[in-house]
Amino acid sequence: MINLILFGPPGSGKGTQAAHLVEKFGLTHISTGDLFRYELGNNTPLGQEAKKYMDKGELVPDSVTISMLENKMNMTPNPKGYILDGFPRTLAQAKALDAILQGRDTKVTHLLALDVDDEEIVKRLLERGKTSNRADDANEEVIRKRIVEYNAKTSPVFDYYDKSGVSKKIEGVGSVEEISTRLAAALV
Numbered sequence: 001m002i003n004l005i006l007f008g009p010p011g012s013g014k015g016t017q018a019a020h021l022v023e024k025f026g027l028t029h030i031s032t033g034d035l036f037r038y039e040l041g042n043n044t045p046l047g048q049e050a051k052k053y054m055d056k057g058e059l060v061p062d063s064v065t066i067s068m069l070e071n072k073m074n075m076t077p078n079p080k081g082y083i084l085d086g087f088p089r090t091l092a093q094a095k096a097l098d099a100i101l102q103g104r105d106t107k108v109t110h111l112l113a114l115d116v117d118d119e120e121i122v123k124r125l126l127e128r129g130k131t132s133n134r135a136d137d138a139n140e141e142v143i144r145k146r147i148v149e150y151n152a153k154t155s156p157v158f159d160y161y162d163k164s165g166v167s168k169k170i171e172g173v174g175s176v177e178e179i180s181t182r183l184a185a186a187l188v
């Protein structure tokens, strides 16, 4: 069973690549960013809470994010495996994920980290911001705040899983197809 954490800074192509991998490996894709945007779009209490953080480029609190993830996993009780895109983003989320998977007699098998430099990220996200209607892509200050949050709170998750030998860096600059081939090669 493959349980993949698709990792990397904001705008590194996690969502883009997840779509390719789902098709290739038949895994269940869970994107916490997409789940939050769905709640936001429906103006639910969870969406209103998440918006306060997302619009500023900050992470949504762990308690909110972990229970949302667990609920989503409970809706897919017997998957072939998961692609987790945008989760875990903190050490607390990583520990919670391990406990959830352990309760299902499984564990994280791969963490693949898309390696993309900051200036490429800013360029990609500003470009997406022209059409995405995403407040967090709309200005450079918020994008840079997201990168700061990633370096401070999310990047330690790579080292956490590296201890069990599952973390690997993947060059994240190149065509979408090239990167997809690199990721698939790391999964077989």
Ligand code: B4P
Residues within 6 Å of the ligand: 008, 009, 010, 011, 012, 013, 014, 015, 016, 017, 032, 033, 034, 036, 053, 054, 057, 058, 059, 060, 061, 065, 085, 086, 087, 088, 089, 090, 093, 124, 125, 127, 128, 136, 146, 172, 173, 174, 175, 176, 179
């Ligand atoms: P996410 O939705 O996870 O979004 P992301 O980091 O912006 O994007 P991703 O890496 O998926 O990039 P994409 O493929 O779209 O998070 C948004 C926010 O939600 C967070 O800031 C946070 O507030 C909140 N949140 C989510 N999960 C959370 C958690 N676990 N805990 C707390 N808060 C959480 O690619 C970006 C752009 O690059 C696209 O326009 C794409 O077309 C382009 N692109 C992709 N690959 C490319 C390539 N190879 N070359 C050129 N461009 C490329």
